[in-house]
Amino acid sequence: MAQRKNSTITKRWVLNTLFVIVFVLIALMIVALLLFKHQYYETVRVTLDSRATTMVDSFFELSSDGSDEAFNLRAKDFVESFHDKSIMEVWVIDRYGHVVISSSGFSVEHEKYPDYYAAKTEKDGKANWVGRTSSGEHVMSLTYMLNPVQGQARGAVRYLISLEGIDRQLVTVFFLLLLLCSVILTFVTVSGMFFIRSIVQPVKKINEAALRISEGDLNTRIEEGTYGDEIDQLTQTINNMAAEIKESDRLKNEFISTVSHELRTPLTAIKGWGETIMDAPTEDAELTQKGLEVIIKESERLSELVEELLDFSRMETGKMTLRLASFDVLAALREIVTTFAERSKRENIQLICKLPEKQVRMRGDQNRIKQVFVNILDNAFKYTTSGGKVTLTAYVSQFDTIYIEVRDTGCGIPKADLPHVTEKFYKANTSVRGSGIGLAVVQEITALHEGHLSIDSEEGIGTTVTVTLPVQEIIE
Secondary structure: OOOOOOOOHHHHHHHHHHHHHHHHHHHHHHHHHHHHHHHHHHHHHHHHHHHOOHHHHHHHHOOOOOOHHHHHHHHHHHHHOOOOOOOOEEEEEOOOOOEEEEOOOOOOOOOOOHHHHHHOOOOOOEEEEEEEOOOOOEEEEEEEEOOOEOOEOOOEEEEEEEOHHHHHHHHHHHHHHHHHHHHHHHHHHHHHHHHHHHHHHHHHHHHHHHHHHHOOOOOOOOOOOOOOOHHHHHHHHHHHHHHHHHHHHHHHHHHHHHHHHHHHHHHHHHHHHHHHHHHOOOOOHHHHHHHHHHHHHHHHHHHHHHHHHHHHHHHHHOOOOOOOEEEEHHHHHHHHHHHHHHHHHHOOOEEEEEOOOOEEEEEEOHHHHHHHHHHHHHHHHHOOOOOOEEEEEEEEOOOOEEEEEEEEOOOOOOOOOHHHOOOOOOOOOOOOOOOOOHHHHHHHHHHHOOOEEEEEEEOOOEEEEEEEEEOOEEEO
């Protein structure tokens, strides 16, 4: 069997949850940063675009002279009258693509302006560009082509604005988002670890307790919490399980002790009488007869006990089978009453039988049904003292159901023991002989016949056992 790799709840949480949260936070931060950048850059673009209006064309159309000298003069006037020099730079480009004048006053000989060539091909005569100047400054530019005059191109106006301040703001936004994500991640990690610890610690205790229980320490109990959550429910379940295992173990040991005693008693009697007969004179026929009767009686007792154990074994493994046939259940009851008549005289217990004079046929295993009533009557006689009374009553309901009731005047069963008397190995009164599995077998056989077993008892007054079985036919 391959050994599984060691893993913990904390490791699984880190891999399955924390990493996912980190990924989501990084993705959200990137998306937010891109949105901020788009919003800032779009604001700059709109600002530049607002400068490229028909008013620019009107300014250059004031001169009727279409010569290059007149254009250059108008360009100089345009730049000198430009009011936004503090926030942006403006160029005037002639019809040949040469920069006539720049509001910055610096040489632009080595500068690139791809937006100018792009604007020449655009329908609206405008184009944007984002890039770096020859000095490395990050800028956004917009070129606006002037309307031609008499089919002749006049040049263009180019606006530039620095993005350095916006880039610094984006860096600030990045660090703020990073700080926010770090705070969120720290909070999630701390709260998650606290929550994980609140699970891991109880689970460790539960695991340790379960190991001790598996090693045989059935007195181990886990301290139950106060939250009433699944962990506390599991704790309570394991504590209940340990208590039930301990009780089951106690009952099993008592059962082994009881069965050993039940087996030893007839075996001792058989062995003792066997030795007595061997040592007795051959002419002592009376002693031999008595000894053989005891041996036969105790052998039958052993046989019944062994059969009961076999039935219980079949019941535990689910191999108890029925030989189904139609039979008269009242006739079977009368046979059982006959076998107990002699015992009632011997033990001075009055046996009262109240069976209707009719045939009540049911489909089932006749021998198993007889076994049910033999076990019930045997219990009634065992727990009833001399001078007591056992009453067997049967009646049929209008719903094709027969009720067989066995009532005794014995010691009764304590209320605390009553719910457990049909459990395996359970004995309410350990002073009375028996294996403690008779009623468990009775309940199993009754259930296999789709019947019902109920027990009602009052301590010091007696016990009533009722078996309900379905019937096929009632013949008056």
